[in-house]
Structure formats: C-alpha cells, structure tokens
Amino acid sequence: MTLLEVSELKTWFETPAGTVKAVDGVSFSLAKGEIIGLVGESGSGKSITGFSILGLVDPPGKVVGGSIRFNGEDLRAASEERLRALRGDRIAMIFQDPMMTLNPVLSIGTQMVETVQAHRRMSRADARAKARDALGRVGIPRPEERLDAYPHEFSGGMRQRVAIATALLHEPDLIIADEPTTALDVTIQSQILSEVQGLAAEMGMGLIWISHDLGVVAGLADRIAVMYAGRIVEEGPRDDVLDAPRHPYTSGLVASAPIANERGKPLRQIRGSAPSALHRPEGCAFRPRCDHAGDLCLNDVPETCATPRRWRCFYPMGSS
Amino acid sequence: MFVHNLASPSQVGQGGLTRRWREHVTETEYRARRAMTTFVIRRLMQAVMVLFATSLIVFVAVYAIGDPLEILLPSDASETEKAQVARSLGLDLPLPVQYGRFLWAALHGDFGNSFVYNQPAMTVIFERLPATLELTITALLMSLLIGLPMGLWAGNRPGTMVDESIMTGSILGFSLPNFWQGMMLIMIFAVWLGWLPSTGRGEPGTIFGITTSFASWDGIRHLILPAINLSLGNMAVIIRLTRTGVQETLPLDFVKYARARGLSERRILMVHVMKIILIPIVTVIGIEFGTLVAFAVVTETIFAWPGVGKLIIDSISALDRPVVVAYILVMVTLFIAINLAVDVAYSLLDPRIRSRAT
Numbered sequence: 260m261t262l263l264e265v266s267e268l269k270t271w272f273e274t275p276a277g278t279v280k281a282v283d284g285v286s287f288s289l290a291k292g293e294i295i296g297l298v299g300e301s302g303s304g305k306s307i308t309g310f311s312i313l314g315l316v317d318p319p320g321k322v323v324g325g326s327i328r329f330n331g332e333d334l335r336a337a338s339e340e341r342l343r344a345l346r347g348d349r350i351a352m353i354f355q356d357p358m359m360t361l362n363p364v365l366s367i368g369t370q371m372v373e374t375v376q377a378h379r380r381m382s383r384a385d386a387r388a389k390a391r392d393a394l395g396r397v398g399i400p401r402p403e404e405r406l407d408a409y410p411h412e413f414s415g416g417m418r419q420r421v422a423i424a425t426a427l428l429h430e431p432d433l434i435i436a437d438e439p440t441t442a443l444d445v446t447i448q449s450q451i452l453s454e455v456q457g458l459a460a461e462m463g464m465g466l467i468w469i470s471h472d473l474g475v476v477a478g479l480a481d482r483i484a485v486m487y488a489g490r491i492v493e494e495g496p497r498d499d500v501l502d503a504p505r506h507p508y509t510s511g512l513v514a515s516a517p518i519a520n521e522r523g524k525p526l527r528q529i530r531g532s533a534p535s536a537l538h539r540p541e542g543c544a545f546r547p548r549c550d551h552a553g554d555l556c557l558n559d560v561p562e563t564c565a566t567p568r569r570w571r572c573f574y575p576m577g578s579s
Numbered sequence: 580m581f582v583h584n585l586a587s588p589s590q591v592g593q594g595g596l597t598r599r600w601r602e603h604v605t606e607t608e609y610r611a612r613r614a615m616t617t618f619v620i621r622r623l624m625q626a627v628m629v630l631f632a633t634s635l636i637v638f639v640a641v642y643a644i645g646d647p648l649e650i651l652l653p654s655d656a657s658e659t660e661k662a663q664v665a666r667s668l669g670l671d672l673p674l675p676v677q678y679g680r681f682l683w684a685a686l687h688g689d690f691g692n693s694f695v696y697n698q699p700a701m702t703v704i705f706e707r708l709p710a711t712l713e714l715t716i717t718a719l720l721m722s723l724l725i726g727l728p729m730g731l732w733a734g735n736r737p738g739t740m741v742d743e744s745i746m747t748g749s750i751l752g753f754s755l756p757n758f759w760q761g762m763m764l765i766m767i768f769a770v771w772l773g774w775l776p777s778t779g780r781g782e783p784g785t786i787f788g789i790t791t792s793f794a795s796w797d798g799i800r801h802l803i804l805p806a807i808n809l810s811l812g813n814m815a816v817i818i819r820l821t822r823t824g825v826q827e828t829l830p831l832d833f834v835k836y837a838r839a840r841g842l843s844e845r846r847i848l849m850v851h852v853m854k855i856i857l858i859p860i861v862t863v864i865g866i867e868f869g870t871l872v873a874f875a876v877v878t879e880t881i882f883a884w885p886g887v888g889k890l891i892i893d894s895i896s897a898l899d900r901p902v903v904v905a906y907i908l909v910m911v912t913l914f915i916a917i918n919l920a921v922d923v924a925y926s927l928l929d930p931r932i933r934s935r936a937t
Contacts, residue, residue, distance in 0.1 A: 315838055317830070347841030360836035364854045364929055373850075374840045409930040425840065 262465040263289040269324035279536045281307040283489035292463040296476030299486030309435045314342040348378040351426035355438040357418035361410040368406030393424040416447035433465040488544035495568030505575040647898035691901035700901035711886030715871040717806040722814035730821020752815025761808040761881040778883040805882040824856030865921035869914045
C-alpha cells in the first residue's frame with residue numbers, strides 16, 4: 260500500500276538574484292515499511308525535498324507545484340494546524356547534526372516529554388515513562404537518569420540516538436532522515452544504520468534516508484533515487500541501480516566510491532562540479548560533466564520508465 | 580536485531596563501562612563543588628578589594644573638592660569656632676590619619692556621622708533607600724513586563740507594521756532626554772489631565788510592618804509617573820535586545836527541529852527561544868538595575884522623590900563626606916551583589932555554563 264506519493268514537486272526560492280529551483284519536478288512514491296535512499300551531492304535538492312514534505316521550507320522558499328499525498332491525504336492542501344499535528348506524530352524527522360538540533364538549554368527529558376505532549380493528552384509522568392522507554396529501545400544505558408541530562412553531556416552518537424528515540428516516540432508511519440550519520444564516526448554510523456533498519460522493519464515504518472553517501476544508502480535502502488540539480492535522474496531497486504546504473508551520473512557515483520576503486524590506482528571521480536542552482540545548463544543539467552553527452556542532451560530530458568526502474572537520459576548506460 | 584550489535588544495558592552494567600562512567604561523574608561533581616567554593620571565595624575577596632579601593636578614592640576626592648567647614652559654618656564664624664568644629668569632626672588631622680580613623684571605624688561598622696544631619700551616615704542613607712528601591716524595582720518590572728512581550732512580538736513578525744511601530748517607539752524611548760520626558764509626563768498627566776500627582780511620595784501605607792508606597796492607593800498614584808519616567812529608557816533597551824534575540828534564534832536548527840516534532844509556535848517562542856534569549860537579557864537587567872538605582876537622581880529630582888538620589892546630590896553640594904562615602908560603598912556593594920546574582924542566574928539558565936564551572 261502506498262504510504263507517500265510525491266509527484267512533480269517543485270520547491271523554488273525567490274531571491275534577488277533570481278529564482279532558485281531547488282526542487283524542480285520530483286516524483287517518487289513509498290510503500291509502507293519501505294526504505295528509499297535519496298542520494299545526491301550538496302545542492303541537489305534532496306534535503307529541500309524532505310522539508311517540503313513536512314511543510315517546513317524556510318522563506319523565501321516555497322512549494323510552487325506538484326502534489327504530496329500522505330496516506331491518501333493531500334499535504335499541500337492541509338492547514339498549518341493539520342501539518343503540525345502530523346509532524347512528530349505520523350511523520351518524524353531526524354536531522355544531520357543533533358548538536359545543532361536539540362535545544363542546548365533544555366534537558367533531553369523536557370524535549371522528549373514536550374514531543375509526547377504535543378500530540379497526546381498525557382500526564383508528565385506518563386510522558387516521561389514513554390520517553391524513558393524510547394531511550395532504552397535505542398540502546399541508551401540507564402535511560403531514567405539520562406533524561407535529566409543536557410545535550411552537551413552526550414556524545415555525538417548518543418545524541419543521534421536521542422534524536423532517533425524522539426522520532427520513534429509515536430511510532431510514526433514515515434521517518435525522514437536527513438544525513439543522520441554524516442557527522443558520526445564510521446563505527447557509530449554502522450551501529451545506528453543497523454538499528455534504524457531493524458526498527459523500521461519491526462514497526463513497519465516507511466523511511467526516506469537522505470544522504471550524499473551512496474555507500475551508506477547501499478547497505479540500507481530497498482530502493483535508491485539519485486538526485487541531480489533538483490531532479491531525480493535515476494530511480495529503481497537498490498541492486499539494479501548499483502549494479503547496472505543507467506544514468507551516467509549514477510555510474511560516476513558508483514565508480515567513484517573508494518571501495519569500488521582498485522588499490523594503488525588514483526581514485527576515479529566525476530569531472531567538474533555541480534552547476535549553480537541559479538544558472539543551470541539548458542536541457543540535461545549533467546551534460547557539461549557527462550562523457551556520453553550527445554546532440555539530444557540540449558533538449559529537456561523526458562523520463563524513461565521501465566518498471567521497476569526509471570531514468571532521465573537520452574543515452575542511458577548499458578544500452579548500445 | 581540491533582540489540583545484538585550493542586551491549587544491552589545489563590551487559591554494560593556488569594562490564595567496566597558503567598563503573599568508569601560513574602566514577603567520572605562523581606569526579607566531575609566533586610570538581611564542580613570545589614570550583615564553586617573557590618569561585619565564591621575569590622568573588623568575596625574581590626569585593627573587599629573593590630570596597631577598599633573605592634572608599635579610598637572617594638574619601639580623597641571629597642577632601643580635594645573643598646573644605647566642608649566653609650559650607651557648614653556661617654561665613655562670619657570666628658577662627659576659634661572653626662577650629663573647635665574642625666576638631667570635633669576630626670577635620671584638623673592630616674588626610675592619611677583621617678582615612679585611617681575612618682577605615683578602622685568602618686571595619687567596626689561605624690561609617691561616621693553626617694556633618695549635616697548629625698546622625699550616623701548609614702542611618703541617613705537607609706532611611707531614604709527604600710523609597711529609591713521601590714521606584715527602581717517598579718521601573719525595572721514595568722520595563723520587563725512591557726518590554727519582553729513587545730520585543731517577542733516585534734521579533735516574531737519582522738518587517739510588519741507592528742514591528743516598525745515598536746522599533747520606532749523604542750528609538751524615542753532611549754533617545755529622549757530623561758528630564759524632558761519627565762517634564763512632559765508631568766505636563767500631560769498632572770497639569771493637563773490632572774490624573775496623577777507630580778511630586779513627592781504621598782502617604783505610604785504600612786504592610787507587614789514595612790512602610791511602602793505599594794501599600795496605599797495614594798502611594799501607588801505618586802509612584803506611577805516617576806516609575807514610568809525611569810522605566811522608558813530601560814524598556815527600549817529590553818525591547819531591542821529581545822527582538823534581536825528572537826530574530827537570531829528563530830532561524831537556528833533547533834527551532835526547525837522543534838517544528839518538525841510538531842510543537843506549537845507558542846511553545847517554541849515562549850520556551851525554546853525565550854530560554855536562549857534570557858541569557859543576554861539577564862546580563863542587561865543586572866547592569867540596568869544598578870544603573871537605575873544609581874541614576875535615579877534625575878527622576879528623583881524632577882518628581883521631588885525623597886530617595887537616595889536626591890540625598891547624594893544634596894550631600895555632595897554640602898561636602899557631607901561621611902554620607903557620600905557611605906553612599907558610594909552601599910552602591911558598590913549593591914553592584915557586586917547584582918553581579919553575583921547574574922552569575923548565579925546564568926548557571927541556572929544555561930546548563931553548559933554549569934558544567935563548564937569545573
């Protein structure tokens with residue numbers, strides 16, 4: 260059953276220098292209990308896609324087109340109060356740096372209890388018990404005591420566990436995780452990844468995992484969507500995308516992962532850098548960096564659908 | 580499945596991790612307490628040094644201004660009379676000896692008798708201090724109770740009409756000269772409208788054995804105008820500080836995260852943002868409170884408020900050294916106490932400072 264359906268989402272920022280089309284026609288859907296990895300480099304619009312779903316795009320940004328349906332409900336038409344009720348309850352979000360996202364002057368307990376009480380009529384003591392159980396579930400030792408601690412008294416990994424526990428408080432249907440492991444050590448990162456994977460499966464939650472790291476997503480996601488310059492350039496089941504990428508950009512990403520490179524050889528990379536969001540090339544935005552570009556690439560690229568995969572390229576890889 | 584990856588709480592408990600952690604905490608707590616004691620002792624020693632230095636400076640300064648005898652005695656007083664009064668007040672001795680005698684007596688709690696009132700200087704000051712404190716505390720509370728909500732309101736709606744009006748008003752608040760503002764208040768509310776009295780303290784009532792303006796309607800009526808006059812400048816500062824604080828805090832990630840957790844805007848503003856911006860505001864309140872007490876002089880003069888501000892002006896013109904020195908020492912003590920209170924408030928407001936005290 261479809262949990263989330265995003266279609267032709269457009270989130271633009273009106274700036275004095277011009278319109279920044281951060282998200283420019285993104286479509287994807289997510290089933291209950293499914294994990295989708297949203298991959299792309301900085302500025303590709305992956306985080307803005309996440310914020311757009313929650314209705315949390317900061318001005319001057321604005322969702323200007325497309326639709327977002329969550330459990331059949333049109334979120335773009337939803338009132339601010341309805342969105343507030345959904346946030347943290349049915350849709351939870353985990354941010355990149357929990358040092359910046361937890362309020363430094365409020366205790367962990369206060370911040371978890373208020374999240375409980377924002378959505379349920381519940382006594383402080385009951386809310387606290389719920390918070391304590393959530394901390395225990397993500398492997399924080401002695402959760403009762405730790406509720407009284409402040410964010411700076413936790414290590415980075417523990418703070419991120421607190422954020423995950425907070426996201427899990429109401430057993431949401433969907434979690435949007437925006438690079439939640441980027442700021443962590445590799446060992447902590449893999450612990451957290453496997454925890455989240457386990458919890459998502461256990462609770463049947465849909466998960467959107469936003470990352471710039473294909474390696475992280477590879478071990479976690481059921482499906483992978485690769486974003487470039489505000490669009491999804493390729494999407495499909497994880498193994499298909501990783502083993503036989505169609506879009507040259509995906510192919511470049513896969514090839515430049517250090518693990519895919521031969522030892523001692525210089526690391527492979529995608530030449531050039533991402534275009535400025537204000538001046539994107541005509542036609543395919545990846546054209547100037549692409550080795551396979553041809554005359555057609557000056558035109559707007561239509562989406563090619565070959566269920567369960569789709570891509571936006573005139574000269575896809577793996578076809579002659 | 581993840582449970583297997585991690586040591587479960589009970590496993591950790593048996594291992595060394597928890598034990599080490601516990602030792603760490605006790606060690607931290609121990610260090611925190613020791614640091615707190617050192618901090619208080621150091622603060623007290625600093626306070627004593629400051630009091631000593633100010634008393635010396637003020638003592639010498641007042642001596643340098645002029646001879647109190649010229650003012651105290653009628654101009655036709657004879658030389659013998661002068662010598663007699665000088666001897667009785669101890670003014671015939673060399674300055675270091677005078678200071679030494681003052682210091683010795685001060686250490687025993689005696690700050691000398693006022694030359695003018697012929698009463699202990701401290702008694703003279705403490706008779707008038709309640710009137711000033713009443714005025715300043717009212718002014719401070721008014722500036723907070725009005726300034727904070729207005730600053731929050733303006734900061735939450737930048738660029739709107741409300742914001743523009745509040746900001747323009749606050750510029751007037753601290754750029755209008757205090758004395759002019761006071762006279763305008765008197766003109767409008769006392770002369771034209773005739774709503775409120777313009778001078779004196781009225782008939783203060785008594786509550787729990789303390790005589791205070793708060794206890795009688797007449798007292799409160801007399802308090803309103805001078806308190807407004809004293810609070811306006813401070814209110815403007817609080818408004819601007821709060822507005823800036825709100826505008827700097829709202830774009831921070833933790834506000835977005837709070838929204839993502841479904842908290843109401845009200846809770847975000849009144850709890851999350853408020854607790855952050857209270858830290859600079861408390862600092863300013865501390866400074867302002869001292870300033871209000873010390874600079875209530877202008878307001879007290881305009882509204883003929885019988886407080887210490889008026890007393891100190893009179894005492895300086897009369898070269899009443901014991902009162903001037905005692906007044907300065909009382910003010911210095913007040914400032915030191917406020918600073919200490921501000922530091923304590925910091926650590927209550929910001930847990931990061933609490934643990935950094937180690």
